[in-house]
Amino acid sequence: MEKIKRNILLNPGPATTTDSVKLAQIVPDICPREKEFASMMKGIREDLVRIVHGKQDDYTAVLFCGSGTINMDVCLNSLLPANKKILIVNNGAYSTRAAEICTYYGLPYIDLKFPVDQLPNLEKIEETLRSNHDIALVYTTHNETGTGLLNPIKEIGALAHKYNAVFVVDTTSTYAMRPINVYDDNIDFCMSSAQKGIMAMTGLSFVVGRRSVIEASKEYPKRSYYCNLFMQYDFFEKTGEMHFTPPVQTIYATRQALDEYFQEGEGSKWARHTRVFEEIHKGLNALGFKNYIKREWQAGLVVSAIYPDDENWDFEKVHDYCYNRGFTIYPGKISTTNTFRLCALGAIDEQDIRDFFVVFKEALLHNGITVPVKYNK
Numbered sequence: 001m002e003k004i005k006r007n008i009l010l011n012p013g014p015a016t017t018t019d020s021v022k023l024a025q026i027v028p029d030i031c032p033r034e035k036e037f038a039s040m041m042k043g044i045r046e047d048l049v050r051i052v053h054g055k056q057d058d059y060t061a062v063l064f065c066g067s068g069t070i071n072m073d074v075c076l077n078s079l080l081p082a083n084k085k086i087l088i089v090n091n092g093a094y095s096t097r098a099a100e101i102c103t104y105y106g107l108p109y110i111d112l113k114f115p116v117d118q119l120p121n122l123e124k125i126e127e128t129l130r131s132n133h134d135i136a137l138v139y140t141t142h143n144e145t146g147t148g149l150l151n152p153i154k155e156i157g158a159l160a161h162k163y164n165a166v167f168v169v170d171t172t173s174t175y176a177m178r179p180i181n182v183y184d185d186n187i188d189f190c191m192s193s194a195q196k197g198i199m200a201m202t203g204l205s206f207v208v209g210r211r212s213v214i215e216a217s218k219e220y221p222k223r224s225y226y227c228n229l230f231m232q233y234d235f236f237e238k239t240g241e242m243h244f245t246p247p248v249q250t251i252y253a254t255r256q257a258l259d260e261y262f263q264e265g266e267g268s269k270w271a272r273h274t275r276v277f278e279e280i281h282k283g284l285n286a287l288g289f290k291n292y293i294k295r296e297w298q299a300g301l302v303v304s305a306i307y308p309d310d311e312n313w314d315f316e317k318v319h320d321y322c323y324n325r326g327f328t329i330y331p332g333k334i335s336t337t338n339t340f341r342l343c344a345l346g347a348i349d350e351q352d353i354r355d356f357f358v359v360f361k362e363a364l365l366h367n368g369i370t371v372p373v374k375y376n377k
């Protein structure tokens with residue numbers, strides 16, 4: 001087979017994958033209702049619980065065919081008992097998306113907003129929980145991928161539990177990268193998508209959560225058919241299969257990606273992402289770029305750099321120059337400040353970042369942008 005061109009994706013997912021994961025999708029045709037396929041999914045579900053150090057009796061992984069947002073939808077619409085409320089701790093675009101999902105379903109929720117470049121105020125969270133006894137579910141985002149800010153989930157989870165609420169965290173952009181322990185981090189439900197931390201393909205997403213809560217949710221109001229957590233869980237438990245057609249080839253890639261995850265190991269993988277992240281900072285600093293989020297608040301996976309004040313700056317042009325040379329950079333997701341993002345996920349290492357900065361600097365000079373870049377204030 002011809003060699004597959006290796007692109008370095010610095011966007012926040014899908015990530016650069018290994019060739020072995022790409023090629024794992026090329027398998028003989030199979031009907032996913034076969035026992036062989038169910039047994040592969042069983043192993044995947046168990047491994048997904050293992051990654052966040054859950055015990056199989058306490059936690060389970062439920063797979064869905066869809067992009068990462070399906071997990072958010074599933075958790076929000078399925079885990080709210082009747083006559084109860086959701087508290088969203090919101091300091092970014094992804095928690096705002098969660099609030100939107102609640103609006104679409106007509107779920108009662110409190111949107112507790114904090115500035116997108118700040119950590120949430122724990123006292124305000126506690127005050128809200130204290131004065132709203134009907135909050136049954138607390139929701140937040142671990143790494144706000146739009147900015148790269150890391151939220152204090154352990155502390156927010158502790159507050160949720162103190163007020164008897166279930167804690168749901170969107171860990172889509174930290175899972176299988178930044179080490180997570182569901183017990184230490186006070187997580188009842190977390191989630192991710194195969195194309196992010198585990199470095200597989202798009203189309204498969206998963207919720208990892210407490211079995212006892214999922215079982216209790218059988219009695220909660222049903223608000224979606226395709227995206228109901230208990231229904232999918234129950235079908236998996238009874239038959240070992242997804243209720244409806246799974247993304248077959250993506251699941252083969254996921255099997256391979258999980259084998260590679262455990263071969264690399266949690267600690268070494270996080271160390272590699274950290275090396276990449278440090279190298280991104282080094283490169284940006286050398287070119288004079290400013291960070292949007294305070295360095296000590298960054299999750300170690302996404303760097304948001306502020307657009308320089310240069311009349312020749314044109315993100316599209318810089319992007320295209322890099323893209324044509326195998327490097328993908330990504331715009332920011334902040335309404336008030338113009339930023340672009342460089343992300344440390346995927347099967348890449350520090351040398352890839354050094355190679356990127358050679359091209360990136362060329363892209364700046366090629367477009368007449370002053371290096372080091374300038375800011376007016």
Ligand SMILES: *Cc1c(COP(=O)(O)O)cnc(C)c1O
Binds near residue numbers: 145
């Ligand atoms: C990527 C991501 C998602 C899912 O986005 P999709 O485009 O639906 O895959 C959800 N939450 C966070 C924090 C993410 O980074």
